[in-house]
Amino acid sequence: MTSGIDARLERIGTDGSYVIVPMDHGITMGAVQGLKDIESTIDGVTSGGADAVLTQKGIAPRVHENKNGKGYIVHLNGSTTIGPDENDKRVTGTVEEAIRVGADAVSFHINVGSDHEPDQLTQLSDVTETAERFGMPVLAMAYARGPGVDPEDPEALGHAVRLAEELGADVVKTGYSGDAESFQHVVESTRLPVVIAGGSKGTDRDTIEMVRGVMDAGGAGVSMGRSIFQHEDPEAIAHAVAGVVHHDLSTDEALAEAGLALEA
Numbered sequence: 586m587t588s589g590i591d592a593r594l595e596r597i598g599t600d601g602s603y604v605i606v607p608m609d610h611g612i613t614m615g616a617v618q619g620l621k622d623i624e625s626t627i628d629g630v631t632s633g634g635a636d637a638v639l640t641q642k643g644i645a646p647r648v649h650e651n652k653n654g655k656g657y658i659v660h661l662n663g664s665t666t667i668g669p670d671e672n673d674k675r676v677t678g679t680v681e682e683a684i685r686v687g688a689d690a691v692s693f694h695i696n697v698g699s700d701h702e703p704d705q706l707t708q709l710s711d712v713t714e715t716a717e718r719f720g721m722p723v724l725a726m727a728y729a730r731g732p733g734v735d736p737e738d739p740e741a742l743g744h745a746v747r748l749a750e751e752l753g754a755d756v757v758k759t760g761y762s763g764d765a766e767s768f769q770h771v772v773e774s775t776r777l778p779v780v781i782a783g784g785s786k787g788t789d790r791d792t793i794e795m796v797r798g799v800m801d802a803g804g805a806g807v808s809m810g811r812s813i814f815q816h817e818d819p820e821a822i823a824h825a826v827a828g829v830v831h832h833d834l835s836t837d838e839a840l841a842e843a844g845l846a847l848e849a
């Protein structure tokens with residue numbers, strides 16, 4: 586029998602793979618490029634092929650009419666780049682609030698290796714317990730971040746994704762280790778679907794090659810923000826990313842199919 590969590594996972598992905606566009610950066614960085622007119626960005630990325638968008642709860646009224654029937658995830662913690670410690674994500678919402686504003690899933694960020702890891706472990710554990718009671722999937726954003734921690738170290742990333750599974754998440758997002766071979770260790774560290782963050786925006790080729798590497802390593806897609814929502818054509822780059830994640834296209838095929846320059 587299909588559980589509520591399984592049914593809702595299908596709303597934020599396609600057959601177990603995921604093109605999620607997080608746009609929760611308004612708390613972290615402010616209304617950066619792509620987030621001022623968030624309505625048109627949401628319309629563009631979901632028209633292009635994103636399975637779901639992700640925001641903080643207060644943005645929900647700006648999401649639903651523009652997401653073209655795609656999935657919606659509400660993020661439940663945050664911090665700012667101008668505050669005393671960006672790794673100190675504080676709780677900003679609850680599973681119940683996310684359900685009330687129309688979410689299909691919730692997400693929660695933990696910085697494994699930071700001074701705040703102990704609190705964040707307990708908080709993620711509380712979120713998965715509540716979400717499970719309501720049949721809501723949990724996307725854990727499990728980063729390797731903290732003093733002396735290399736955020737691209739495959740061992741640290743593998744530890745972070747495993748920890749997310751141990752705490753009851755359904756999908757885990759982490760950083761990319763830089764190549765498919767090393768990322769395979771990360772993917773094999775857990776039975777959860779593993780998706781990657783994009784980080785700050787690079788060239789189109791950098792972005793799509795990174796996505797290709799994740800899929801070659803056995804990953805399940807992306808939760809990619811700035812590389813998509815800060816693109817001059819969010820619909821086209823979302824289309825290219827979905828081409829790799831959902832249609833197994835090569836980097837060149839995905840760029841060409843999306844109408845993007847091969848050398849950009």
Ligand SMILES: CC(=O)[C@@H](O)[C@H](O)C[C@H](N)C(=O)O
Binds near residue numbers: 810
């Ligand atoms: C700004 C960053 O470094 C991102 O990786 C964020 O930590 C990710 C998250 N979506 C956020 O803005 O909090």
Ligand SMILES: O=CC(=O)COP(=O)(O)O
Binds near residue numbers: 811
């Ligand atoms: O919620 C944030 C992410 O999932 C990743 O954002 P990025 O801009 O791709 O690093």
